[in-house]
Amino acid sequence: xxxxxxxxxxxxxxxxxxxxxxxxxxxxxxxxxxxxxxxxxxxxxxxxxxxxxxxxxxxxxxxxxxxxxxxxxxxxxxxxxxxxxxxxxxxxxxxxxxxxxxxxxxxxxxxxxxxxxxxxxxxxxxxxxxxxxxxxxxxxxxxxxxxxxxxxxxxxxxxxxxxxxxxxxxxxxxxxxxxxxxxxxxxxxxxxxxxxxxxxxxxxxxxxxxxxxxxxxxxxxxxxxxxxxxxxxxxxxxxxxxxxxxxxxxxxxxxxxxxxxxxxxxxxxxxxxxxxxxxxxxxxxxxxxxxxxxxxx
Amino acid sequence: xxxxxxxxxxxxxxxxxxxxxxxxxxxxxxxxxxxxxxxxxxxxxxxxxxxxxxxxxxxxxxxxxxxxxxxxxxxxxxxxxxxxxxxxxxxxxxxxxxxxxxxxxxxxxxxxxxxxxxxxxxxxxxxxxxxxxxxxxxxxxxxxxxxxxxxxxxxxxxxxxxxxxxxxxxxxxxxxxxxxxxxxxxxxxxxxxxxxxxxxxxxxxxxxxxxxxxxxxxxxxxxxxxxxxxxxxxxxxxxxxxxxxxxxxxxxxxxxxxxxxxxxxxxxxxxxxxxxxxxxxxxxxxxxxxxxxxxxxxxxxxxxxxxxxxxxxxxxxxxxxxxxxxxxxxxxxxxxxxxxxxxxxxxxxxxxxxxxxxxxxxxxxxxxxxxxxxxxxxxxxxxxxxxxxxxxxxxxxxxxxxxxxxxxxxxxxxxxxxxxxxxxxxxxxxxxx
Numbered sequence: 001x002x003x004x005x006x007x008x009x010x011x012x013x014x015x016x017x018x019x020x021x022x023x024x025x026x027x028x029x030x031x032x033x034x035x036x037x038x039x040x041x042x043x044x045x046x047x048x049x050x051x052x053x054x055x056x057x058x059x060x061x062x063x064x065x066x067x068x069x070x071x072x073x074x075x076x077x078x079x080x081x082x083x084x085x086x087x088x089x090x091x092x093x094x095x096x097x098x099x100x101x102x103x104x105x106x107x108x109x110x111x112x113x114x115x116x117x118x119x120x121x122x123x124x125x126x127x128x129x130x131x132x133x134x135x136x137x138x139x140x141x142x143x144x145x146x147x148x149x150x151x152x153x154x155x156x157x158x159x160x161x162x163x164x165x166x167x168x169x170x171x172x173x174x175x176x177x178x179x180x181x182x183x184x185x186x187x188x189x190x191x192x193x194x195x196x197x198x199x200x201x202x203x204x205x206x207x208x209x210x211x212x213x214x215x216x217x218x219x220x221x222x223x224x225x226x227x228x229x230x231x232x233x234x235x236x237x238x239x240x241x242x243x244x245x246x247x248x249x250x251x252x253x254x255x256x257x258x259x260x261x262x263x264x265x266x267x268x269x270x271x272x273x274x275x276x277x278x279x280x281x282x283x284x285x286x287x288x289x290x291x292x293x294x295x296x297x
Numbered sequence: 298x299x300x301x302x303x304x305x306x307x308x309x310x311x312x313x314x315x316x317x318x319x320x321x322x323x324x325x326x327x328x329x330x331x332x333x334x335x336x337x338x339x340x341x342x343x344x345x346x347x348x349x350x351x352x353x354x355x356x357x358x359x360x361x362x363x364x365x366x367x368x369x370x371x372x373x374x375x376x377x378x379x380x381x382x383x384x385x386x387x388x389x390x391x392x393x394x395x396x397x398x399x400x401x402x403x404x405x406x407x408x409x410x411x412x413x414x415x416x417x418x419x420x421x422x423x424x425x426x427x428x429x430x431x432x433x434x435x436x437x438x439x440x441x442x443x444x445x446x447x448x449x450x451x452x453x454x455x456x457x458x459x460x461x462x463x464x465x466x467x468x469x470x471x472x473x474x475x476x477x478x479x480x481x482x483x484x485x486x487x488x489x490x491x492x493x494x495x496x497x498x499x500x501x502x503x504x505x506x507x508x509x510x511x512x513x514x515x516x517x518x519x520x521x522x523x524x525x526x527x528x529x530x531x532x533x534x535x536x537x538x539x540x541x542x543x544x545x546x547x548x549x550x551x552x553x554x555x556x557x558x559x560x561x562x563x564x565x566x567x568x569x570x571x572x573x574x575x576x577x578x579x580x581x582x583x584x585x586x587x588x589x590x591x592x593x594x595x596x597x598x599x600x601x602x603x604x605x606x607x608x609x610x611x612x613x614x615x616x617x618x619x620x621x622x623x624x625x626x627x628x629x630x631x632x633x634x635x636x637x638x639x640x641x642x643x644x645x646x647x648x649x650x651x652x653x654x655x656x657x658x659x660x661x662x663x664x665x666x667x668x669x670x671x672x673x674x675x676x677x678x679x680x681x682x683x684x685x686x687x688x689x690x691x692x693x694x695x696x697x698x699x700x701x702x703x704x705x706x707x708x709x710x711x712x713x714x715x716x717x718x719x720x721x722x723x724x725x726x727x728x729x730x
Contacts, residue, residue, distance in 0.1 A: 047418075048396075049397065049421075050421065063727075067730060069723060070699075070700075070724055070727075070728075130565060133563070135559065135561075135563040136558060136559070136564055136572060137568060138568075153559075153560070154560070155505075155560040157505055158504060158560065158561075158562035158710065159563070159710070160707070160710070240389075244505075244507040244508055245508070246507060246695060246699060247507065248699070248706065249699070259393070260695055262393065263695060264696065265396075265414075
């Protein structure tokens with residue numbers, strides 16, 4: 001009797017271990033294998049199609065670290081974009097969520113309106129915003145002229161000092177609604193009793209936010225910040241739509257840089273850029289998550 | 298004998314799988330994935346076999362789809378056992394992915410290539426079945442098919458012919474008192490002044506669109522540079538963008554800045570095309586390839602082409618530039634090679650080439666084509682003028698090309714020419730290292 005049970009338990013255990021196999025196989029084939037390959041390509045000067053290639057050791061990484069102004073410019077643009085988008089998008093999404101967390105007819109409509117851009121295609125968004133930013137007949141400059149503020153007209157995407165911030169504005173408009181939903185879910189999970197207790201203790205609106213909302217919405221903030229960081233690094237189609245292919249130096253980001261390098265048939269160098277890019281995102285996400293955990297402890 | 302798959306065994310299994318995949322990955326770039334033709338010298342296409350099977354025609358001109366479909370109908374009528382399927386990608390995608398797609402002939406029995414880097418990469422990859430010695434080459438104007446040749450071998454046939462030089466509204470030029478094109482730089486600046494005085498935007502320039510902002514550079518350097526292969530020499534390090542001739546070009550860009558539409562460095566091609574089509578601009582600094590698009594926007598005025606002559610009349614070697622992208626080639630690995638070659642022959646027939654040209658509003662390099670399209674007719678005299686093969690496509694490295702083109706955009710945006718040149722040269726030096 002006990003041996004039958006033990007055999008059944010062994011069978012069950014064996015079956016349990018088989019469940020993750022398909023997922024792991026997919027992971028190994030579609031992630032581990034290409035990653036290992038990318039590492040190997042990054043150590044060569046392969047052009048992407050020739051049978052012949054040369055091993056160049058760490059030269060590709062050395063060049064990235066010391067002698068590639070174009071890559072450095074893209075990295076700087078990306079960091080600027082990340083800082084602005086993470087701060088602006090997180091703040092805006094949280095404000096919207098705080099305002100719209102109560103379910104009323106008006107808030108339901110507003111939530112849908114703010115969420116709407118998220119469901120649009122990024123290419124369509126890029127084309128619409130290209131029209132908004134167009135310095136000749138675009139919406140922004142036409143609007144400024146119409147209200148007598150023609151002297152404030154700008155070149156927007158054509159100014160290398162500010163173009164990335166206009167890209168950030170588009171990105172915040174595009175994704176803030178999505179992040180708002182994450183915050184709403186986080187806010188709705190906070191027990192009402194905590195607010196009631198805080199109110200009884202005489203806490204004002206700001207104090208309730210500081211001591212109840214903020215600590216309890218921290219996990220959602222962590223998700224939003226991490227997601228927004230990754231999103232700002234992966235911005236690609238939006239940039240090509242707004243800045244052309246390849247985008248000029250004002251809008252060149254790491255993602256478009258990797259794409260241009262692949263297009264330039266520098267497969268090995270592009271692979272090195274991709275690996276650096278991946279490491280950078282992982283590092284930034286880790287740093288941010290730690291910082292948020294500390295800040296909300 | 299039954300064995301339990303415990304945690305340790307499962308981990309061993311996954312580690313072994315991971316190592317196996319890792320080792321497989323280490324088999325080497327190109328290993329297994331490279332074309333069998335790579336590195337070989339492919340033989341001429343089969344020109345005499347039975348014309349049967351489906352030809353995949355890979356190209357990027359979606360706007361030509363209907364005209365090509367019409368030609369395919371006529372081709373199939375002539376060769377009932379054959380069929381042609383158009384495989385169209387957006388031009389930017391085509392530029393970056395075509396080689397990988399046509400290598401091995403999964404697609405593109407007959408395919409097109411951009412002049413310059415893409416053409417050279419496809420030659421290097423051994424994908425072209427060389428056309429030297431085939432009858433079809435003789436149907437083209439010999440002087441216009443050089444972009445499809447390398448080392449004495451004709452790999453592809455540049456089909457479409459464009460002039461990458463400013464398109465002119467001749468009504469506007471007439472109103473400004475200019476019935477003929479200026480012969481030197483001062484004359485060109487005078488023309489721009491006169492256009493401005495008549496209320497026109499002298500030059501509509503898409504400075505915010507990298508793909509088209511660089512077109513003006515073709516004509517700006519054609520007479521300034523010491524040789525016709527100036528950008529090849531910049532890329533190889535023989536010339537530098539800090540050399541006098543290029544600094545002069547950048548200084549001339551600075552002189553042009555007041556004649557572009559306001560805030561030109563942010564303008565898109567769509568916006569400036571609209572500006573030109575509405576009759577508000579005298580020149581559109583892109584190329585003849587936009588004639589059909591400008592007409593589609595309702596322009597009623599006649600066209601011509603007017604290039605800036607940046608030197609004195611005596612020093613000017615060229616009146617303008619031409620380019621021949623859309624280089625047709627037969628895939629060396631095609632399983633339908635006789636049919637692909639037959640379709641190439643069909644497109645190279647002057648009657649069929651005329652259908653293509655008049656239907657798409659683009660000139661072609663085929664000899665003896667009769668243009669019935671009024672705009673093509675008007676610009677046809679340029680086929681016989683002193684024109685240089687468009688220089689910007691000499692760049693094989695996109696980063697170097699961007700650096701040079703962006704130097705011009707930056708100068709229009711207010712940067713000092715010397716500073717813009719130094720910054721561009723720094724990028725060039727790094728990319729050449």
